Amino acid sequence: MTMNLVLQGPGASPERLGAIGALAKPARVHRLSAHALRCEDVGATADVRAAVAAAAFEAGVDATFIAAGRSLADFRLVAMDMDSTLITIECIDEIADMQGLKPQVAEITEAAMRGELEFSESLTRRVALLAGLDAAALARVYEERLRLSPGAEAMLAAVKAAGLRTLLVSGGFTFFTERLQARLGLDVAHANVLEVVEGRLTGRVVGGIVDAEEKMRTVARVCQDLGCDPAQAIVMGDGANDLKMMSIAGLSVAFRAKPVVQARADVALNFSGLDGILSVLA
Template sequence: MNLIVQGRDVPTPSLKQLAKLTGATAIEAVSLTAFRLVVTDDSPRVEAAAFCEENSLDCGWVPAGRHIGDFGLLVMDMDSTLITIECIDEIADMQGLKPQVSAITEAAMRGEIDFAESLRRRVSLLAGLDQSALQRVYDERLQLSPGAETLLAAIRAAGIRTLLVSGGFTFFTERLQSRLGLDYTAANTLEVADGKLTGRVLGDIVDAQGKADWLNRVRIELGLDRGQVIAMGDGANDLKMMAEAGISIAYRAKPVVRAQAAYALNQVGLDGLIPLLGENGRKG
């Protein structure tokens, strides 16, 4: 096994302590913020995880034979994963309702409220808002998460397809698809009448099960098996889709998500996924 260690700063003494703890036979620099420890016995997993947690480092165990080219599909959540904001909270801010909407968002992310119900409740508060507020949020507030473009460039170079699936809104996913060259997107559609939001969502809501269904729909279309799929998210609404993937990544996620994911990235950006996918190229 290889132990991948990442952080905004990875001190040499910490690497040496981890090497001693795990019995690593080598330490290899993967990038300025990522290191690979070659380990013959991965039994000290709990101890290594505890050390990394205490020292503000991300770590993950990766099979030595894994290659990034073994994967075929990356499925990503949008809000607070690919981008830094929760779009609906920022739209609500245009109405002076951000605290009320954010509270419902947080409860849904923690899994305390059914997502579809929480979305309907939040969207209903937006009734009467001018449609132009959506463009303002996109132009003025939407930012990509750190490392997003680096990750997507590596994914494209490896021939991996991308699906952005969101409990948010098509207004944003469609623009991000065009901007970033994403292969597939799925999200909810806000109803608009006479240039204003009606407070309703059109069609079936893309909830936790909807995300999982979209993952499997695209996976089957591409002729992939489950082990070739990577899923990344941050909230309880992402758990079902993450359970359908060969590798699941919790990105700066709620505790309930970190507990169930194969890997958690808390210290580094989205490009921290790259070393976890193994080495460049394809086996054989």
């Protein structure tokens, strides 16, 4: 199989990218933009991959080895995690901050994202700490703290233009996914429902929890609805609870992800924005 190497970094010069690419002895080099190169027909042995990875990380560059010829046209769906993937924050941590409990909740969040704590248990524990909070805090988090990740809008515009459908599937909450779905024109959104009684959070989730298994089932279900195979899905995530849905995808993308996720993803974007996937599939 002929392999290409895509190198990209927001602060990387063509010279630096070329020097890193040379480690893979490419047959040809194609400049994709001021900060991205595609090195074609490269060596992709374990030693080459390790040398490229080390040089790229030191230079603040994302390096992706990918089969030649892959493009957005190969896919029908882009599925995204929400917290710390499509957006820059963990919503539950910011909600907890309204209770003065952000350190306690964030510690549980981090353990779950690293895969050290089962997600359903972690969510139940975190949501319980929010009991009694005025539900207006959710709107404050959305309006004051929620920001899209770099490159999110450019990525979405490109995949929509290419005819792909979009899915936002989150272990977070519908309060945020529904607003993002409307704001960004996403096709499908699925997340947990926070219980609110008399204007205050009860500390419980209504219905089943959207955990790793449910995320995977959701990707498979949406693909079935589209009449395509999960191999025609691009799945983006950052935490351990994204690994199962990433495992059935045709292309898995780790965005600013935990090490356990980066190690198992096809593409790792540590420096580029979400639109870095466009260079990978250019």
